[in-house]
Amino acid sequence: MNKSASQSQARDDAFVRFENVQKSYDGEVLVVKDLNVDIAEGEFLTMLGPSGSGKTTSLMMLAGFEPATHGEIYLAGESINNVPPNKRGIGMVFQNYALFPHMTVAENLAFPLKVRRMGRADIEERVQRALDMVELPQMGGRRPAQLSGGQQQRVAVARALVFEPKLVLMDEPLGALDKQLREQMQYEIKHIHENLGVTVVYVTHDQTEALTMSDRVAVFEDGxxxxxxxxxxxxxxxxxxxxxxxxxxxxxxxGTVSAISNDSCTVELNGGGTVQAARVGDLVGQGDRTTLSLRPERVEIAPKNGALPNVLTGEIIELIYLGDHIRTRMRVAGNEEFIVKVPNSADHVPLAEGAKVNVGWKTEDCRALDPL
Amino acid sequence: MSDATLDMPVGGTAQRAGNEPLVAADGTPLKQKLAQTTRRMKLRALMLTMPLVLFVLIAFVAPIGDMLFRSLYNPTGSNVVPAFAEAIQQWDGQDLPSEETVKIFVEDLAKARRSREIGRTVGNLATRLNYELPGYRSLVTKTARRAARITEGPYKEALFAIDKRWEERIVWTTLQRITKDYTLAFYLAATDRKYDADGSIVQADELYRIYVPILWKTIWVSALITALCFIIAYPVSYLLSTLPLRISNLLMILVLLPFWTSLLVRTSAWIAMLQTEGVVNNIFVYLGIITDESRIQMIYNLQGTIIAMVHILLPFMILPLYSVMKTIPPSYMRAARSMGASGTYAFMRVYFPQTVPGIAAGTLLVFILAIGYYITPALVGGNDGLLISNLIADHIKKTLNWSLGAALGTILLVVVLVFYWLYNKLVGVDNLKFG
Known part of the structure; x- marks a missing residue:
């Protein structure tokens, strides 16, 4: 409910709008094919996708570093196709931070303010506020090279925000950090976004990052x-x-769809067996080939008789103990990579490699999608 | 070592007992053990550098030392007229030397006239005197020819009879000075100065002031060449560093190709290009820019030297600039642009400062190479395109005044070192990046 409401709102007063945008570098391949996105003011939108999927190119077109081959990009209702990057007023955080190595942290932060010819006292105050915001109040005099990766990252974020842009773009800003720091920075960036109400367009190939931080995620593939x-x-x-x-x-x-009803369908698996799966729009019709998708944590091991509509018998091939759960690899209906995450609760079913057990799941958890 | 160390657990773990130093498992102090194990490695590293050390000593340190020494030490006087060299030092410089001293001089001259030993002939002394008193060469040779006939005093009058110039006090003060083995005279000559009759240092006569103007000219020509190289190389390096690798590699080969060609070939190519009947002039005439009669003299002058040297030294500017620019990711400029900076502003404040190490390295390299450049000015410089190194070579090869050549060389070395020091002050040598 809530989600769909915010989505329709985004369409009404889009702050950023990509309209039929296409991009080609060599005139032979379209890196971005007909991109249409509306981004609402204050939204945190992530462009997620594997490398070469066109997400960074889209970001660079929005920033103004790459011209769109076709289509229009609007910012706050105005077309910005012919506006140079320095006139767009968009803050940007780069993958390698792009902190100017010959300037101190404070000079780096003052750069966008000096460009705007602000008074010295004003600049100093804003720089200090920005440093406080990213919790580096004492670091103004240091050079970027003297900071740790996480600190550089914070300075880069502060620099993109110090001139109070309405829109901030982030191009894989956490890619160079180690896992723990990356998680911490995810929350910090999220909190800064919430506190300032700034619109953020974030590019990453890390799905966890995308899920953790975003209001909405755009999954890119093949432009x-x-x-x-x-x-x-x-x-x-x-x-x-x-x-x-x-x-x-x-x-x-x-498998193949053998029967369809309103919101579910019956699928004959190639490896043997019949299951009920949720229909996704009109993606598949009767007689079509389909690939079923089922999350490992939605599979129940040895369900009670009649409790679940779909039950198949499988054989345990491998058990991997991961502390909070046991990763169980099984052979189910010919699929040897069938993974079940069994929570390591006090009363979980005893598991042994080679044992045959029943596995079951709800119809709505198993989605009939386009064949791979 | 104490017994306690013998109880150490096997496996090389060292423990600190109280204030005792750390010891290795076999009981030797850890520091000593470490030194032992690394000694062989250090020795090997040292041995590996020995050929280079020897080479530098023989081919670099020794010649420079010899040059410094020669610029100060010149024993011609005492070699040719040894007894006189000792006697004249007693003279107080007033009036003329005593009759006794002049007698010794005449006898020494007579002896020297019979000498055939290199460096001990009358000619050597005459040349040496001529350095200090231009035109006085003949005085010595003429007198030496007749010295044997002077058998009895008064010797002074006998000399005056041979040549009136023996009455001049400056001849004797100069003789007194040049019969000392160590002298600053060559440095004075190299800086267009000389001793007067009283031994005080004065400017050389206007006609003979050539070295200081040439030195200044060498410095400003080198600076001009450096500046031209910089102006040409900066955009080229920028292009090389930003183009796709495939194209930039190709262009890089074009930059390096002349670099791999013989210096003489390149210089001769410029002669073919720039001479009055050369390619450039022919094209100008063909295009009607100039008439056949008014062909431009573009080579065998300073202009030719500058053109050829800029071309030859250009790679030395491009390579360090390129290597520095290559390391500057495009995201810096983008970041600056995204923060509102115009292209020019971003370039001046963000890109340019980061190329300073490359600029510093390139300009230093080109300047130092240019200031000592010899072959190109010698081939295409004509008269007004000659630089200090050509004069040095002249003194070493033609006039054989090695001491003056050495003094000029030393001054050139000092100038280079001064510039290097200035550079270090301004940019910091640690900041230099040669690639």
Whole structure:
């Protein structure tokens, strides 16, 4: 409910709008094919996708470093196709931070303010405020090279925000950090976004990052947005097989649709067996081939008789103990990569390699998507 | 070592017992053990550098030392007239030397006239005197020819009879000075100065002031060449560093190709290009820019030297600039642009400052190479395109005044070192990046 409301609002008063945008570098291949996105003011939108999917190119077109080959980009209702990057008033955080090595941290932060010919006292005050915001109040006199990766990252964020842009672009800003720091920075950037109410367009290839931080995620593949949804929607209701594969872990079965009803369908699995699966729009019709997608944590081991509509028998091939859960690899209906995450609760079913157990799941958790 | 160390656990772990120093498992102090194990490695590293060390000593340090020494030490006087060299030092410089001293001089001259030993002939002394008193060469040779016939005093009058110039006090003060083995005279000559009759230092006569003007000219020509190289190389390097690798590699080969060609070939090519009947003039005439009669003299003058040297030294500017620019990611300029800076502003404040190490390295390299450049000015410089190194070579090869050549060389070395020091003050040598 809430989500769809915010989406329709985004369409009404889009702050950033890509309209039929195409981009080609060599005149032979379209890196971005017909991009249409509306981004609402104050939204945190992430462009997620594998490398070469066109997400960074889209960001660079928005920033003004790459011209769109076709289509229009609007910022606050105005077309910005012919506005040079320095006139767009967009803050940007780069992958390698791009902190100027010959300037101190304070000089780096003062740079956009000096360009705007602000008074010295004003600049000093804003720089200090920006440093306070990223919790580096004492670091103004240092050179970027004297800071740790995480600190440089914060300075880069502060620099993109210090001149109070309405829109901030971030191009894989956490890519160079180690895992722990990356997680911490995710929350910090998220909090800064919430506190300032600034619009953020964020590019990453890390799905966890995208799910953690974003209001909406646009999954890019082959120059096309495969799905643009809120994170939970994206994970739980992927619209096609690429999204299902790309976001999170996924069990898949190949099969043929034998019967369809309103919101579900019956699928004959290639590996034997029949299951009920949720229909996704009109993606598949009767007689079509399909790939079923099922999240490992939605599979129940040894369900009670009659509790679940779909039950198949499988054989445990491998058990990996991960502390909070046991990763169980099984052979189910010919699929040897069938993963079940069994929570390590006090009363979980005893598991042994080679044992045959029943596995079951709800119809709505198993989605019939386009065949891979 | 104490017994306690023998109880150490095997496996090389060292423990600190109280204030005792750390010891290795076998009981030797850890520092000593470390030194032992690394000694062989250090020794090997040292041995590997020995050929270079020897080469530098023989081919660099020794010649420079010899040059410094020669610029101060010149024993011609005492070699040719040894007894006189000792006697004249007693003279107080007033009036003329005593009759006794002049007698010794005449006898020494007579002896020297019979000498065939290199460096001990009358000619050597005559040349040496001529350095200090231009035109006085004949005085010595003429007198030496007749010295044997002077058998009895008064010797002074006998000399005056041979040549009136023996009455001049400056001849004797100069003789007194040049019969000392160590002298500053060559440095004075190299800086267009000389001793007067009283031994005080004065400017050389206007006609003979050539070295200081040439030195200044060498410095400003080198500076001009450096500046021209910079102006040409900066955009080229920028292009090389920003183009796709495939194209930039190709262009880089074009930059390096002349670099791999013999210096003489390149210089001769410029002669073919620029001479009055050369390619450039022919094209100008063909296009009607100039008439056949008014062909431009573009080579065998300073202009030719500058053109050829800029071309030859250009790679030395491009390479360090390129290597520095290559390391500057395009995101810096983009970041500056995204923060509202115009292209020019971003370039001046963000890109340019980061290329300073390359500029520093390139300009230093080109300037130092230019200031000592010899072959190109010698080939295409004509008269007004000659630089200090050509004069040095002249003194070493033609006039054989090695001491003056050495003094000029030393001054050139000092000038280079001064510039290097200035550079270090301004940019910091640590900041230089040669690639």
């Amino acid at each position: 096309v947005i495969q799905q643009l949804s809120a994170p939970d929607e994206l994970y739980e209701r992927p619209q096609n097989s690429f999204v299902a594969q790309f976001i999170g872990e996924n069990n898949k079965f190949d």
